[in-house]
Amino acid sequence: MCGIVGGVAHQDVVPVLLQGLQRLEYRGYDSCGLAVHTASLNPTSDQGLHRTRSTARVAQLQTQIDAENLQAATGIAHTRWATHGAPSVDNAHPHFSFGPHPKEQKMPESAAHIALVHNGIIENYEVLRRELEAKNYIFTSDTDTEVVAHLIDSVYNGDLFDALKEATTRLHGAYALAVMHRDEPHRLVGARAGSPLVLGVVTGDAPAHYLASDAMALSGVTDQIIYLEEGDLVDLQAGKYWITDAQGRPLNTEQRPVQTVQAFAAAAELEPYQHYMQKEIFEQPRALADTLTDVLEISPELFGDAAHRHFNDIDSVLILACGTSYYSGLVAKYWLEAIAKIPTQVEIASEYRYRESVPTTKALVVVISQSGETADTLAALRHAKSLGHVHTLTVCNVATSTMVRECALAYITRAGVEIGVASTKAFTTQLAGLYLLTLALAQNKHTQSDESIAQHLHSLRHIPAAVQAVLALEPQIISWARSFIRMDNALFLGRGAHYPIALEGALKLKEISYIHAEAYPAGELKHGPLALVTSAMPVVVVAPNDALLEKLKSNMQEVRARGGVLYVLADAHTSIENSEGIHVIRMPEHYGALSPILHVIPLQLLAYHTALGKGTDVDKPRNLAKSVTVE
Template sequence: MCGIVGYIGSQQASDIVIEGLRKLEYRGYDSAGIAALDAGRIALRRAEGKLVNLETLLRQQPVPGCVGIGHTRWATHGRPSETNAHPHQAGVIVVVHNGIIENYLELKERLIGLGHNFRSETDTEIIAHLIEQHFNDSGDFEAAVRAALSEVHGAYAVAVLCEAEPDKLIAAKLGSPLVVGQGQGEYFVASDIPAMLSHTREMVFLEDGELVVFNRSSMQVSTLAGTPLQKTPKTITWSPMMAEKGGYRHFMLKEIYEQPRAVADTIAGRLKDEEGDVHLESLGLDDKELQSLKKVFIIACGTSWHAALVGKFYIEKLARIPVEVDIASEFRYRDPIVDEDTLTLLISQSGETADTLAGLREAKGKGGRTVCICNVVDSSIARESDGVIYTHAGPEIGVASTKAFTTQLIGLYLFALRLGRVRGQLSAEECRRRVAELVSLPRKLETALELDVPIENIAKAFAHARDFLYLGRGNQYPIALEGALKLKEISYIHAEGYPAGEMKHGPIALIDENLPVVVLVPHNETYEKVISNMEEVRARGGRVIAVATRAETGLRDKCDALIELPETSDELMPILTSVPLQLLAYHVAVIKGTDVDQPRNLAKSVTVE
């Protein structure tokens, strides 16, 4: 969740660190800080609130030096404050840290007994004091870091400086993401790629239990125990401009508009039209293994969980194999029944979601096969899974997921097609027909985006509401959940998604003239039933916003606002209906004046339980 940036080279570290932290603002944070080494002395600056507050402080009190670390914090232990902000210093040691140290109280009690004085409420400060204690004992900076990290339990990504060794930067990870960037005579370390993209595209991805020691001319990667490792850099193809707003008012709006391209990129190279099949290059399972599967679990969190719910419809319909969908934070604690004939499919935009990663390890530990759908190359979940279906959405900066969600649906659909073909449930001709629909989808998404202005007008009419209800049936029910989540995430309006057929079992009591009800009503086998649900809402004074296909007639008289989408297959319709719900949430949030890209209390990548 928090952001780490570190630098060692010949440039002023503070400039590079602040620039990198700005690129990580999307992750969510409540305070920021920086430390730099100059002439063997550490200068440290911290500020509560947004990064601009730290920048103002740095103009008044600069921190010169060519070695530095910085951090944006999202509070876990201790309230948001300057005192609790990172970096944390203990004697000659200064540390930034992402993650949670589970045994920090035990360590703190021991360190207090040794004479250490603590200033903050954080678990991170324990790491600084623990390294200081080992450094005082040994006089060896690197050995002190290794010894301290061997004592902590939990998750961490850390970057550490020491006044006594001013030309050295040490970083390590366990359970939290950390990436190294290699430049010309300089090195970078950060918790996510965008922080370094304007300086280098050559990245080294650290694995759990690895530590890297930088000086100005080299770096050495090893295990925490000290065994040297050889790491091969990977070239990132994202350009820095891909992570900029490109003229849009917000990242979220830019990313909504990028969906036709993102969907096209995710499809590209994977369709085998002549064979009537799908090619998934890194699936990691051969035909025999796919044929042997008896059950699929799909596990995910938040928006990715909504994609998983749609994926259940895809896989069960096209491959005729039972699917169970779990919220990742529940999966590992219920002792799921997993064996070698079970596939666990994990979905995560970042590939670093802590609960999903834990679910992956639970499934692998029980002997099951694992495949992930992920947007970030060489992320932890991608590396640890047996196979991966990469989405090609590009960097998603806005906290509220949009293009990552729609490309996850594409990844699930491609997997379901492949599974259906190899298991003999889907003929080549049927697959070709579905592939043709898929190829036409980006153009239909562009048509949906042309509704932006009418949807903005609908938002103006309903932005005053305190509550929203979203209704859908079949594979549109997860989209109702997703639409409600988008609205509550960025506008702070209470919103609830519900199966339309369940409305009479409780939610109907809420309906009056003050409750807008968004109804997803594309033409499918439940169309007439959803129309009946709309009539029930109208009969009780509720105000209906209907999302339908253009082929429907007579709907205008049954609703207060109508959003008409182009037709596509029932399986692909959830991708189309997602777009107007994203735009509706966006425009309501803009009207209300909330922080669209960085909603309060939320983080882009949830890397702690």
């Protein structure tokens, strides 16, 4: 969600901070800002802290900064996705604390003591706010973040790191923090709990240190990254840094090693595409091929050295995920039960944590996330572990993420950086990883012969080429999109493993085109949703040539009898033809159990071209963020 970049160096860090914000724009935001310590580069300056904020894009913020000719060797910057308080300049980060003062006294910004940026949510901010207001701290925003700035100021006694350490003991919730103080121009401190934060190291003739919420923000600046762990605090100066745990114990380079991380800045270039979402849809053959590159045969070791031991000790699977990742888990349930013959439960991560559940400690807990930092899914994982679950596995796109570090096992998809908010290639590579998991468990539980598993793997390895053939259907899908542009509502239908694909198709359409879309198992039509069907309600049907086809055809007739207009993605030999009120796009081939991966591609393209026709912001849909790092 929100993005943090901060730095302390011997030279001007403002260009690095702005470039970092630009790298983080894909995460989604509704305001942005930057604060610097003017004395950090010009010791004769007495202006102290200075900030610039905007509710426009980072490009506008850069225009403001250029006009002010801001330069500094210490600074922090932020993109905000609103939680507490509407998008506004007053609610935008960085937040300042001026210390206690009379309410009627207007303080100049150069008099600020503290400048702070924050990702996460402070759950006890109301209690803290009342305490601080009683001490004559004046609040100028509706945010929970401003509380933290005032709290640090209230305990400051000449050492910013000590003040941060003391203040964090009072905070409940999630936070990644980067903080500056007027009296310490060459110092930047940070802390993390429940929200990611990394440290970037630059050595050589121009040493510098940076904080960021994502290594992507530091691409092109440094590839030397330290991933801070839960509860860590960090103290930065231009040529040195210190890291401690929450209790203040120093951590050495073995405990927090510097890692060389390729952030793939080139992936942020649009190349010939109009939008990142379009680019990422068409990258799926490559992403799937990369995800399967090293898979020469099925074995538990695909998921980690300890996988064989864990797989031997499990009798069921519990999948926890949110949004699109949840839908990939729903597809995997069909695979795991049909192929591996292992009981599987799929839960929305944000619900699982807050209900009374009966833990089955012999279950394999599978968490799915593109970023590996999804707050609800991380919280659900930790809750499962607190209940005694020790067999944990993540299917994730970021090898260095918190989720990977906290799970016993992992399968790293190789989708590459996904910038469009509406997930595409991350979803299909998750499905590939989950299919591999299905085959590994089938092998371990002896529910499929070696020949059968080999045939499944052969089919999976053909998927990149099959997806390429489906992408060639784009002209026909554009024709459908011209009709959808005029619609206010849409219905998606599927059966079996294609019902989750219908859910994903509806989600994509509503995410980026703002058309209200819902999905149902086709057999549920007569139990209520059929009341919605009119000629103004397009009905998209996912119609593979499988055992449920004849039942699905009956459901389609129910729609036609009520005047509904059908848009059908049909496999060959389904005997579904174009006619009045029925529009058919023929899929290149039927692909058995792997058919869901193919059928989601046209639905992604339909959402994209409908949104394009409606003129919405495809890559940054309103009210949404890419990485959901708050609950």
